[in-house]
Amino acid sequence: MQIHTPDWVKHAIFYQIFPDRFAQAELKPPVSLAPLSLEAWNLPPxxxxxxxxxxxxxxxxxxxLQDLGITALYFTPIFQSASNHRYHTQDYYQVDPLLGGDEAFFRLLEAVHGRGMKLVLDGVFNHTGRGFFGFHDIVENGSNSPWLDWFKIEGWPIAPYDGDRPANYRGWFGNxxxxxxxxxxxxxxExxxxxAxxxxxxxxxxxxxxVPFCITEAGxxxxxxxxxxxxNPEAYLVGEVWTNQRPxxxxxxxxxxLNYVFAGATIAFAGGDHVDPQQVADRDYEAYPAIDALSYGEKMQLLLHAHPWEIQLTQLNLLASHDTARLRSITHEPETSKLATLLLLTFPGAPSIYYGDEVGLPGELDPDSRRSFPAEADWDLEILRCHQELIGLRRARMSLRVGEYRFLGENYKTYVFARIYEGDVLIxxxxxxxxxxxxxxxGVGTRLGTxxxxxxxxxxQFEPKSQLEPDADSKSPxxxxxxxVIWTADNLFLALPPRTGILLG
Known part of the structure; x- marks a missing residue:
């Protein structure tokens, strides 16, 4: 079959937002009329x-966000719910009043589109919250409810809140x-x-x-x-699939x-022995143990050849999300974030940045990975610089968005590849x-044609005071x-300091 995917996704830079934790502003009546009991913004979640x-x-x-270079926003759920993450949907047709309700959403949607940006929502269609109208009716009316066949009732009485009794209905992973x-x-x-x-x-x-794999009904x-x-033929449909992507x-x-296969391999390579196994142990994206450049290259080639190129260009590549620990807490040092971000922003497919990762926000496993966006005084400016420069390069160079990905070589933990598009070659x-x-x-010069x-x-970045001075005893400084970076005839020699990455053009 002929495969068509949204063209805009191939050129997009996504930014994932957990709405309760990204940014505060004054709400409007009626929600603003009542004092809200909220946790302090800067305390652990x-x-x-x-x-x-x-x-x-x-x-x-x-x-x-626009100054950073973001072109698409992906929100975790925003519909009315009884949880801060809003995966407990109560009303699929109502934006949660605590988030500003429908008025705030449609104002935001208009503003996003006015800037030429896109907006993607999270569809939680496998399960609801206990406050969803059909399930609430079952709670109130038991076996007399007209909504019994909407859920997977297994016996009576049901116990939606009493953990000491059998629930007697199917909940997602027993929840x-x-x-x-x-x-x-x-x-x-229907x-x-x-x-949708x-x-x-x-x-x-x-x-x-x-969790699309939980809905198994044919078709x-x-x-x-x-x-x-x-x-909307250009609507983007992206599934939360952790491992077996091909089906x-x-x-x-x-x-x-969501390309957790890419994330796991990239963290295992860029983080190496810095990875804290406790921060990746309960997820399915193989970010540990450490791998060398040979293994990383093999994993990338398998990934790139697993799907048609049209699909590869619209994969949602990521390094972290609300379901994982953040890079700064996976390795407890900043260099992994920089190296992994370089690999993310130069890989085929749409990159997605989890809010706060661009400024080095730490966060261990849930709920800690859902911290509030930090004050500017707490930003890691070097990690921010890396994001700004790489996003700028990706937006400026077609080769980084839709160009061929060509492996060039590896040596222990040094990995080299090129992105190529109509004569624009980047290494x-x-x-x-x-x-x-x-x-x-x-022979890489001949292979690349440049x-x-x-x-x-x-x-x-290297300051002059840390740079090597000419050797007085040598004829050549x-x-x-x-x-x-040394080209000799057709050959390229590269020497990189520890934990360093570069992009050549």
Whole structure:
């Protein structure tokens, strides 16, 4: 079958926002009339506490996001819910009043589109919250409820709140706060389809689809794709799939998945022995143990050849999310963030930055990974510089967005590849080792048809006082820059300081 994916995604820079934690602004009546019990913004988050971030706050931060180079926003759920993360949906047709309600959302959507940006929502269609109208009716009326077949009731009485008794209904992974919908019921299926159609028709640019592997009814995702694309053929459908991507990416279901396969390999290579196993142990993205450049290259080649190129260009590549620890807490040092960000922003597919990662926000596993966006005084300006420069380069160079990815060579923990598009050739080299990395690439000039030698980006800035001085005993002065890029005839020699990456053009 011919595969078509949204063209805009191939050129997008995504930014994932957890609305309760990104930005605060004053709410409007009636919510603003009542004092709200909120956790202090700068204190560690708890599982059930609210910080008070909202969509008005996001609206106020659009200048910051656009200056960073972001072109698309992906929100975790925003519909009315009884949880700070809002995966406990109560009303699929109502934006949560604590986030500013429908008024704030449509003002934000208009402003985002006015800046030429896109907006993607999170669709949680496997389960609801206990406050969803159908399940609430079952709680109130038991076996007399007309909504029994909307859920997976297994016995009576049900116990939605009493943990000492059997729940007697199916909850997502046994969580009684998340009753699973019965998708075998045509009415349930139609309800979900209409929710997806409604918000697509109101102007959103796509859906991130939560735990799609839990909905196993034949044809469900194919139908959702057809109905959403009938309204907006360029709508982006991206699934939360952690491991086995291939069944989802034949063009009949999703345009891409959250690329945790890329994330795991990249963290294992860039982080190496710095990775704290406790921060990645309970997730399925293989960020530990450490791997060398050979293994990393093999994993990238397998990933790149697993799907059609049209799909690869609309994968949602990421390094962290609300479901993982953040890079700064996975390795407890900043260099992994810089190296991994270089690999992220130069890989085929749309990069997604988890809010705060661009300024070095720490965060261990949930709920700590959902910290509030930090005050400017707490930003890591070097990590921010890396994001700013790499995003600028990606937006300026077609080769980084849609160009061929060509492996050039590896040596221990030094990995080198090129991105190529219509004569624009860029070389990326990363040394993830704790010692100097050197590599000879024979004949690479002929293979590339050019000899890129200008350093367009480097993860490590070098001050003059730390640069090498000429060797007085040598006829030829030693290079002042510890990064060496030397072309000899058709061969390229690279020497990179420990934990350093560069981009040549």
């Amino acid at each position: 708890t599982s059930q506490g609210y910080k008070g971030g909202n969509l008005w706050g996001v609206l106020d931060k659009l200048d910051y 009684r706060a998340l009753p699973e919908l019965n998708h075998a019921n045509p009415a349930v299926r 309800y979900i389809m209409r929710v 159609e409604y918000w697509t028709g109101r102007g959103i640019d796509g859906w991130r689809l939560d 469900f995702w194919e139908e959702l794709r057809q109905r959403v694309k009938a309204i 989802w990416l034949d063009g009949s279901r999703f345009d891409g998945v 990326v080299a990363v040394n993830a080792a704790a010692e100097f990395g050197k590599i000879d690439l024979e 000899q890129p030698s200008q350093i367009l980006f480097r993860t490590q 030693q290079p002042r820059d510890p990064v060496q």
